[in-house]
Amino acid sequence: MMSFMEFMQLATHVGLHHFLLFSAILFAIGLFGLLTKKGLIPLLMCVELMLNAVNINLVAFNHYMPVPDYTGQLMAIFSVAVAASEIAVGVALAFRIYRDRGTVNVDELKELKG
Amino acid sequence: MGFPLLSSILIAPIVAAFALCFVAKDDRETIRKVAAGATIFMLCLTVYAFFSFDTTVGGVQFAEKIPWVEDLGVSYSVGVDGISMPLLLLVGVIGISAVYTSWNTEKRPKEFFILLLLLIAGVTGTFIARDLFLFLLSYELFVIPVFIMVLVWGSTKRLPKEFVGMKFIVYLLMGSAFMLVGVVLLYTAAYPAGERTFDFDALRLAGEMGRFSDSFQISTFPLLLLGFGSLLSMFPFHSWSPDGHAAAPTAVSMIHAGILKKLGAYGLIRVGVLLLPVGAKYWSPLIVTTAVMGVLYAAYVVMAQKDLKYIIGYSSVSHMGYILLGIMTLNATSVSGAVANMVAHGMMTALFFSQIGYIYERTHLRSIPELRGLAHYMPHLTIGFMLAGMTSLGLPGLIEFLPEFTIFVGTFGVYPVQALIAIFVIVFTALYVLRLLATLLFGPADEKYADVPDEQGASMVPLLVLGAFIVGFGLFPGLLMNVINCGIEPLAPVFEQIANAPTMMGTMGGVR
Amino acid sequence: MFDFALVHAWLIPLLPALAFLVIGLFTRQDKKTSAIIGITANGASFLLSLGVVGAVLANRIVMAEPFVMKTVWARIGGMELGMGALVDPLTAMMLVVVTTVALMVNIYSVGYMEHDPGMGRFFAFLSLFAASMLGLVISVNFLQMYVFWEGVGLCSYLLIGFYYYKVSAREAAKKAFITTRIGDFGMLLGILLLQITFGTVDFMELKTLVPDYIWVSGTSFLTVIGLLLFIGPIGKSGQFPLHVWLPDAMEGPTPVSALIHAATMVVAGVYLIGRAYFIFAELPVVLNVIAWLGAFTAFFAATIAVTQRPFKRILAYSTISQLGYMMLALGVGSLTASMFHLMTHAFFKALMFLCAGAVIEAMHEEADIFKMGGLRYRMPVTFKCMTIGVLAIAGLPPFAGFFSKDAILAAAAEVSFPLYLLASVTAFLTAFYMSRLLFVAFFGEVKDDCPAQETNAFMRWPLVVLAALSVVSGAWGHFAGFGEWVFYGVHEEEAINWTIAGSSIVLSVVAMWLAYQIYVEKRWSSFQIARRLGVLYDLSFHAYYIDEIYAFVRELTVDKIGRLALWVDNHIVDGIVHGLGRLAKGLAVVLALPQNGDTQQYVAIFYTGVIALVAYSLFYAVKILSVTGGAF
């Protein structure tokens, strides 16, 4: 086992692993929320958290890996674009469902079954 | 290459079906005229092809070949030899009979005839294909019209027609699934990648070069048998067929019993036996035995049946057992008998169904206790039933006698016990056919049929056409047999080669 | 002239066949034209047959060297199946007999059927029958014979069921077809075995092959073939135990009974054995079976005939009995006697049936002889003809039956005394029941309500012709040397053995006297006798309950098993299929359970899958890392 100092040494030298771990935790939090929340809007928020975690990965890879250009960031930007469209449509859907059903709680929306 | 005869035969119903799309849907007269015209055209061409088929030359004639998907070795390759020519004629004859039997279709005639023509085109394609891929394509295509026609125009008796339609399609597709596996195995085993082809002749050549090892043949043949056997209504995979006959509209029953089952037998010969002779030989004792069991068993079931369509349905299961017996005995005599019997039984059973269809259409009855004494009011119908019945029980002078005789000659020397049982069943056949005819046609008159008109005009056409061929080929069997002979004779080396191949019972001794 | 007939022998069956086609297709509705066409065709065949006889005589065609013409019918699977005409004295004799009787019956039918609306159909079927029968007679091989054999079977079916609206006729027709089919099954097997063993079924080729085969392989296998072939004649010629259809066949119009079920078709079985005698003669076991079965049938049928009451039924059993005689003759090795009896029997039995037809028509379809009586006053011509027939069948000289029956008895006596005894007893019974028929129906008082009148000319003249033939054909055949003409091997010189002939005459006379005493003089009451005999009478009257036994067996082996098979098919074979379907459905229900619409549950399941994949790839990554030492 490494000593405390070595651990601190590792921990304080921020690198790719730190970012990856952070994004994994963020993603897990989003996932937890996604699985436990009832409201449609909170679910959307959790999805946004997860998307952010992914973006962090992309940007971090771009920064720490030996790549010649900004492809990673570019991907992140595309991802942001997709996320933006997603949230727009998602919110519109939530609004629509609220108008039609009077609720946005997913446990009351169970038409999708075999 | 000359005039593309076979392609014309294939395209005629498709063109007519296409043309029908543009006919007003309540213009019944035009619709059925177009359909009849197409089938008459087909019949003329097939009869022309049949009689201009050069039996002195033999081989594949009227061949056409256009490459299609060259990477896979698929081509549009059609042609007929002595085995497929009579079956093509059968399609022509039954096609026109089916159209005329459905002459008075009331419900959605346009769609009905379109589907019927497509069905006819599908089976035509199967018989003339010289390319395995084309064969399979047509083979799978016919299922769809049949399914729709059972669902829309069928009738519910013992089981709901929707159920029967589903049963039919699931059963056949399951069978095809096994068969497809076998075909793909064949395709990949025949040639190395890059040289692969679906051409029948090339595949046979590969077989002759020993590309299919004995163990490969033995393990692949049952797959093909499951596919073709279930279409052929091999015992115990027959249970879709009587239900299917009973639920389907008459024209479909005719094509179904008359052609589709022959298609299974044809596929079994063309793909199963000719490409995998050693495999066929290995399994033959088992299959022959089940075939004979089917013959006897189905004959017994007929005894207890009351519904006309079920009676003919099970009797065709019984007769198909003879054909399977002939094929799987694997000698030139029995196989020629089987091929001839395919034609014979096709015409006979189509005639039966067309007569049943006529009486069902008029009275909506087809149960024996309810129908009786029809001979008093319907002499033409009586002739039709008598002709079909007498053919069915193998009366000499009608088409089915000589084929059965030939099968028996071929089989008796190889499987004497099985052949004995099969021959004894002709007594049963006589019993159930005569019971059917006696109660249906003869006996005291029943007033309620006094107003039912006899067959006249269009409804006579199936009787005339099928009857002419049944009697003609019965009195002059040479016409039919010569063509079949020149298809089977070149295969004699195949059968001789496997004469001493091992079977599952060990090497069979005493093969002639 | 004769040569023309010989070369065109194939026309003999073809002409009636054409007549069938023409009547069936065009003139069915027109009675008169149909009758004319039928009679013309038959007449032409008759003339041609006479020509053939002339040719056989003129060209000295003998049994050993027949005249053969043939053509290929079909070539299939390495077999070559022929059709053609084989003419030898046997054929010529049969042709003449068949065409003669057919012509007479055709003429008779014009009178008999004149009020029947189906007369056109009737003549069509009669012509078809004649065609099939003549085709059978001139067969060159077993297959051709089988083809026409089935053809006559079909005609028999059609004609027995001619009155199709009668349930009894319908059932009788069915029964006839099926019973003979059982026989045909055996015959077909025999033919198949011949084809497989010899590669041919042609009579002339077999004739040369069979002796060699026996020389090499012995007779055991051929005996099997012979027995199988014999099953066909058992069915067709009404031998025990397949005789049951023949009495029922009397449901058909009487001319049909005369032509088919007495004179021609039923002797096809006898003819088959005669034609294939070169096989049978080599097989002593088979010959023994034939002889004993024939003798037994003759006796058995005679015992039934004694107690029957319907006119035609008595004649039917007598036909079975006489066919047994012919079989007996074949079995004891005398082709000549058998064929001779075949010929005479054809004439006198046809005569008697036509008389029966006249009587029954005159009695307005009343068939019970005990309801007749005194008919000799009302129908003198018929009576005279019938008497000739009875005397002929009873075997009194100089009538035809005497010569032929005597030949059979002599032949039987040469081979086996028990057979001879059986045959003699049968002869006694025959004389008895035929006289009973004659005396009961024609003698005694005219019943008050008897409507009988002499019949019309169409029906009368054939009777006269046949009666004449019944008188002369025996003596003529005997003295003109029938035995030198139709024989197998070396023809035997036959003089009448007066011991045998005399004893049989005495027996017949005694039998007739007995019948006279009982039925005319009423010295003994027939009812008393019947009561005395008790069970025996019952057995005889009910034809030994064979029909009932068969019905029971059929119910057991066909209908019961059939219902069982249907049940099996619907519940087990189909049940498995439907069960598989239900299984798939049930599986679908179970598999659909997780799909409850809870989206978050789907997500959880999805991520569980992702975790599994990650774990899987980690596992392999670690493995690879440990191998490569930590670097990719």
Added chain:
Amino acid sequence: MDAVFEQVHGLVAWGLSLANEYDAPALIEAGVFFLFTGLALLFACGVIFFRNVVHSALSLTATFICVACLYLSIGADFMGAVQILVYGGAVAVLIVMAIMLTRRDDMGHSNPSRGLVPHLAAAAVAGLFLLGMAAVAVLSPFHSAPQALGDAAPGLADLMLTHYVLPFEVAAVLLLMAMIGAIVLAKGAEDR
């Protein structure tokens, strides 16, 4: 906007130069990293656990901004700007609007959660997932050396208009479609 950007950038640059001065750049870097990641995770938990959905939304916005700061800390200044603009601005506004539009009476319980069993299951799934991803992150022997690629905006523009021009266009179309879709959905079909 530009002013804010300048200010934040300046602040961070100042912090970094300070760290350099005290000869502990790595330490400062770590401090910045842990500060923002800690905050981001805290706010992320807030998103989930606040009872009031408006609080959740605010918490989400804070998370976005922390992430943006992280971007800035590794020199991805353009990404940071995008993050603040799109997420911190547009998305946050959209979500708040959505909350307003689908509002229920009691704001105090406007962010309901499911029962205990779903929580446990979710915890298990999320935990296992985290474990797996962490293992991947830790075990992967990435060669991690920060590199400087120069200005991000021109580099991104180059890529976007040359090599990735097709995805760029597709993304544009996607956004358009999302906009139209959102309008149609929000407007509703029955109003036509």
